[in-house]
Amino acid sequence: MDWKGYTVIYVVLFVFATAQAVVEFAGLVDSAYWVAFGVIMVLSVVKAVGVAAYYQHLRWEPRSVTYLVLGGTVAALALTAAAAYSIV
Amino acid sequence: MSDAHDHGLPPKSSVSRWFLTTNHKDIGVLYLITALFFLVFGGLLALLFRLELITPGADLLGSLGYNQAVSTHGLLMVFWFISPFAFGFANYVVPLQIGADDLAFPRLNALSYWLYLFSGVLMGVSFFQGTTFAGGWTMYAPLNTPAYIPGEGLGATSVVLALIMFTAAVTLGSVNFLTTMYRMRAEGLRMRDIPIFSLSINLTVWMMLFAFAALLAALMILASDHILGTTYFQFANDGSTLATDADNPGASLLWAHLFWFFGHPEVYIVFFPALGVMAECFQTFTGRRLVGRKWFIISMVLVAIQSFVVWMHHMFLTGINLPIKTIFMATTIGISLPFDLMVFSLIYTMAKGRVRFTTPFLFSLGALILFIVGGITGVFLGAIVLDYQFRGTYWVVAHFHYVMVSGATALFGGLYYWYPKITGKMYDETLGKIHFAVYFVGFNLLYFPMFVAWETPRRVFEYSRDLQIWHSMATVGGFILGASMLIMFYNLFVSLWRGEDAGDNPWDYATTAEWAVSSPPPLENFPGVPTYADGSLSFMDDAEVARRTSGSGGSGVAADGGTAADGGTASVTTAATATPASPAHETAGEEHASHASFWPFLVSLGGFVAFLGLSGVRTGSVVYVSMAAVGGLATFGALFGMTREPFHAPEMPIAERWPFDSVEKMKLGMWTFLASDIVLFGAFIGSYAFVRVAYGWSEWHHDLIPAEHVTMPGLINTYLLLTSSFLVVLAMVAAERESKKGTTAALAGTFALGVGFLVNKGLEWQHLFHIHTEMFPNGWNLSTNIASSTFYLTTGLHGAHVTIGLVICAYMTYRAWNGAYQGDDRAIEYFGLYWHFVDIVWLFLFPLFYIL
Ligand code: HEM
Ligand SMILES: [Cu+2]
Numbered sequence: 001m002d003w004k005g006y007t008v009i010y011v012v013l014f015v016f017a018t019a020q021a022v023v024e025f026a027g028l029v030d031s032a033y034w035v036a037f038g039v040i041m042v043l044s045v046v047k048a049v050g051v052a053a054y055y056q057h058l059r060w061e062p063r064s065v066t067y068l069v070l071g072g073t074v075a076a077l078a079l080t081a082a083a084a085y086s087i088v
Numbered sequence: 089m090s091d092a093h094d095h096g097l098p099p100k101s102s103v104s105r106w107f108l109t110t111n112h113k114d115i116g117v118l119y120l121i122t123a124l125f126f127l128v129f130g131g132l133l134a135l136l137f138r139l140e141l142i143t144p145g146a147d148l149l150g151s152l153g154y155n156q157a158v159s160t161h162g163l164l165m166v167f168w169f170i171s172p173f174a175f176g177f178a179n180y181v182v183p184l185q186i187g188a189d190d191l192a193f194p195r196l197n198a199l200s201y202w203l204y205l206f207s208g209v210l211m212g213v214s215f216f217q218g219t220t221f222a223g224g225w226t227m228y229a230p231l232n233t234p235a236y237i238p239g240e241g242l243g244a245t246s247v248v249l250a251l252i253m254f255t256a257a258v259t260l261g262s263v264n265f266l267t268t269m270y271r272m273r274a275e276g277l278r279m280r281d282i283p284i285f286s287l288s289i290n291l292t293v294w295m296m297l298f299a300f301a302a303l304l305a306a307l308m309i310l311a312s313d314h315i316l317g318t319t320y321f322q323f324a325n326d327g328s329t330l331a332t333d334a335d336n337p338g339a340s341l342l343w344a345h346l347f348w349f350f351g352h353p354e355v356y357i358v359f360f361p362a363l364g365v366m367a368e369c370f371q372t373f374t375g376r377r378l379v380g381r382k383w384f385i386i387s388m389v390l391v392a393i394q395s396f397v398v399w400m401h402h403m404f405l406t407g408i409n410l411p412i413k414t415i416f417m418a419t420t421i422g423i424s425l426p427f428d429l430m431v432f433s434l435i436y437t438m439a440k441g442r443v444r445f446t447t448p449f450l451f452s453l454g455a456l457i458l459f460i461v462g463g464i465t466g467v468f469l470g471a472i473v474l475d476y477q478f479r480g481t482y483w484v485v486a487h488f489h490y491v492m493v494s495g496a497t498a499l500f501g502g503l504y505y506w507y508p509k510i511t512g513k514m515y516d517e518t519l520g521k522i523h524f525a526v527y528f529v530g531f532n533l534l535y536f537p538m539f540v541a542w543e544t545p546r547r548v549f550e551y552s553r554d555l556q557i558w559h560s561m562a563t564v565g566g567f568i569l570g571a572s573m574l575i576m577f578y579n580l581f582v583s584l585w586r587g588e589d590a591g592d593n594p595w596d597y598a599t600t601a602e603w604a605v606s607s608p609p610p611l612e613n614f615p616g617v618p619t620y621a622d623g624s625l626s627f628m629d630d631a632e633v634a635r636r637t638s639g640s641g642g643s644g645v646a647a648d649g650g651t652a653a654d655g656g657t658a659s660v661t662t663a664a665t666a667t668p669a670s671p672a673h674e675t676a677g678e679e680h681a682s683h684a685s686f687w688p689f690l691v692s693l694g695g696f697v698a699f700l701g702l703s704g705v706r707t708g709s710v711v712y713v714s715m716a717a718v719g720g721l722a723t724f725g726a727l728f729g730m731t732r733e734p735f736h737a738p739e740m741p742i743a744e745r746w747p748f749d750s751v752e753k754m755k756l757g758m759w760t761f762l763a764s765d766i767v768l769f770g771a772f773i774g775s776y777a778f779v780r781v782a783y784g785w786s787e788w789h790h791d792l793i794p795a796e797h798v799t800m801p802g803l804i805n806t807y808l809l810l811t812s813s814f815l816v817v818l819a820m821v822a823a824e825r826e827s828k829k830g831t832t833a834a835l836a837g838t839f840a841l842g843v844g845f846l847v848n849k850g851l852e853w854q855h856l857f858h859i860h861t862e863m864f865p866n867g868w869n870l871s872t873n874i875a876s877s878t879f880y881l882t883t884g885l886h887g888a889h890v891t892i893g894l895v896i897c898a899y900m901t902y903r904a905w906n907g908a909y910q911g912d913d914r915a916i917e918y919f920g921l922y923w924h925f926v927d928i929v930w931l932f933l934f935p936l937f938y939i940l
Binding site: 001002003006007009010013014017018020021023024025029033036037040041043044047048051052055056057061062063064065068069071072073075076077078079080082083084085086087088 | 298301302338341342345346349396397400403407408409412747748749750751756759760762763764765766767769770771773774777778781782786799803806807810811813814816817818821917920921924925927928931932934935939940
């Protein structure tokens with residue numbers, strides 16, 4: 001990827017981060033918490049995938065590297081989700 | 089062996105060799121000996137409290153002495169003996185079995201070993217800091233926190249820090265083994281074709297990579313509760329009332345979740361290498377290939393994955409809800425099925441072959457029998473209703489000793505099996521058989537009565553008088569078991585001198601590659617580059633390798649061979665350096681393979697001093713504080729020395745690398761490490777989510793967080809980090825274009841933005857520490873409440889990652905200024921992988937800790 005491509009990604013990341021704060025400043029966190037929660041987390045995930053795919057070049061690596069990363073992510077999510085569920 | 093051949097490594101008879109060596113075989117031997125030392129250490133403690141238990145009551149050790157002995161016995165055996173013992177074999181045998189001349193990162197391997205050794209020393213030192221840890225090997229909360237530990241509790245802190253050091257060693261080791269096994273297999277050796285012991289190690293390190301990351305999170309949080317005063321595992325925060333959990337209802341369950349998420353995989357981490365040894369010995373001594381080998385492998389893979397979803401069977405008696413208990417009962421029953429398959433496979437192999445009852449075989453067979461008893465009794469425990477009865481009793485103690493010590497049994501078999509390879513000498517077979525007989529009797533006399541006396545409460549020295557006879561029997565059994573080990577030590581020690589020469593392969597039918605070379609094998613293992621291309625093992629000489637790698641490029645030397653000094657920065661060598669005159673195996677780039685470095689020892693020594701100091705900084709004592717400072721500096725200095733040291737660990741010119749063919753070894757190592765870091769941060773974030781759910785997700789913000797904690801500093805930091813990530817990729821682009829100025833500027837910019845991030849965070853923290861509001865008259869600091877604890881510790885861990893990144897970045901900026909990286913941006917790329925990861929973590933911390 002050349003610098004132009006990287007710049008496009010950077011702009012998108014910047015805008016999404018701002019959007020997350022706007023959700024809060026607009027009062028959505030107070031009025032509709034779980035909607036705000038969903039929007040903000042989805043934005044975070046999209047940003048993370050963007051950084052991983054383009055800045056960390058996962059797109060151009062063999063898929064097995066992505067699976068390695070997903071393995072760690074799934075393990076952490078399984079722990080979090082099951083532990084939280086166990087006490088609700 | 090000639091001097092030139094040893095590459096600066098002193099002979100084995102010289103003491104200095106053992107401090108310098110980075111060779112996998114030497115390190116394997118060091119692991120084996122050190123692990124056996126810890127076996128004796130843990131074993132003596134066990135004999136002490138078995139003596140105590142001959143009769144009810146703590147009349148010998150006293151109650152606190154008893155608790156310390158039991159707790160440290162468990163920790164020593166599980167952490168410092170059994171896995172390191174298995175990894176002694178793994179170090180020695182795996183490279184030989186897969187056709188590699190060493191591990192991928194030899195100096196990191198030495199570093200793992202020294203960290204392990206010094207972590208054990210720290211564990212030993214803890215006994216002399218008043219009292220050592222006394223809360224059981226599972227370290228349940230809140231008994232693991234200072235408020236609940238008698239005395240100053242410095243010994244307990246040392247134990248926690250020792251475990252952190254041990255975990256660091258394990259993580260480095262996992263990264264190293266995975267990179268080795270995916271980048272350095274002999275040509276033609278598919279993953280599924282590698283010998284079963286190596287395969288078992290491969291799955292073990294996969295489990296280690298993820299499981300120990302969760303343990304590391306738990307331990308770091310605990311250490312922070314001890315040293316920094318966070319309150320994750322404490323119930324009350326004001327120090328006056330201890331019995332209430334209203335302000336942190338998740339405390340004790342959080343520990344249980346983190347610990348057992350690690351703990352259950354850990355039991356397979358302990359057992360898998362043993363299973364590998366058993367399979368190897370069964371094959372060799374029945375002269376048959378493992379029956380249903382393919383299904384055996386599939387079962388192992390299944391178990392390794394499933395091991396991460398059964399952990400709550402250790403929590404059936406806690407307050408978790410019934411649906412989740414039921415799910416975990418099902419997964420637990422599910423995991424025993426693949427095990428049945430493996431057991432049957434071993435039994436059929438034996439039934440179909442012609443058995444030779446050598447010592448290694450006897451130990452393997454014994455291990456199988458013990459494992460069957462242990463496994464069946466485990467299934468009892470997996471049933472919720474039965475566990476309501478059995479939990480906290482000697483049934484559990486008997487169960488896990490049958491399985492764990494069965495693993496140790498197989499590993500002792502492995503010691504006899506590989507002893508001739510490692511030493512070149514044969515042990516005394518008769519003594520070996522006598523050892524087995526005494527061992528087996530002692531074992532069963534020790535642990536079987538515990539099933540009978542199962543009503544004895546666990547970890548308690550009081551028990552009903554009717555059960556005394558069984559406990560007396562067990563104590564006698566314990567001493568017989570201990571005595572049997574003396575036979576082994578005697579046998580193996582004396583055979584070093586008196587044993588017959590073993591030859592390359594003393595075992596007929598042993599087919600794995602370690603038996604194809606001399607005993608002990610030469611420093612660089614093989615007389616050429618190993619290949620299985622035509623179905624059996626052969627070696628390519630220089631000419632052959634040069635012919636194969638010059639034309640196609642592809643995965644050859646020119647493309648990615650001989651690249652990186654491990655832990656250091658990439659440098660390229662070319663195939664052209666091979667000279668026809670050099671010995672056959674000294675192929676391209678390998679000429680300068682290094683085998684000696686003193687830095688790993690120094691790094692670990694520094695770490696030891698630093699951690700010992702940390703264990704006591706909360707007392708404010710000058711001695712402790714200066715130890716922490718000096719040790720920290722020494723560690724840093726030694727790491728720097730290690731980076732500067734020219735050390736060459738070439739990649740194999742021709743190798744099997746599926747599924748990571750085009751991922752150069754430094755890159756694969758980095759990604760593997762990041763995968764474990766994902767779990768570490770995941771567990772921190774998961775802990776935050778868990779205690780917040782326990783408290784009440786929505787009330788949390790209102791009750792515990794001051795209004796002064798606003799979004800803006802977090803948003804600014806997000807911008808700073810995103811921009812710095814962008815600059816790192818620009819640095820790569822500039823390096824590719826050979827613009828020295830551009831590279832330097834971009835890296836310097838990255839550094840500046842990172843510093844800005846830390847400064848901004850520092851200002852924010854200062855502000856929050858010192859607020860005076862109605863709700864928080866004394867500021868909002870680490871100990872204020874559970875929300876402040878999670879906030880400071882999680883973002884603090886992230887800040888620590890940023891700091892480490894900045895140190896590397898400063899060094900790289902300096903090197904770029906001097907003209908490095910031009911036309912070869914790989915070093916920047918690998919740094920970028922880390923830096924972007926730190927960025928990604930922040931992308932989640934920002935909303936979770938600042939917005940939601
Ligand atoms: C074959 C299937 C197995 C099953 C179904 C099983 C099941 C269980 C269960 C349910 C417990 C919890 C008991 C309680 O605390 O009430 C337990 C404890 C334990 N198991 Fe197993 N287990 C199995 C195999 C193993 C293996 C292979 C090992 C190690 C090599 C092992 C090591 C342990 C240990 C160390 C504990 C005690 C943990 C503690 O200190 O509380 N188990 N097992
Ligand atoms: Cu378990």
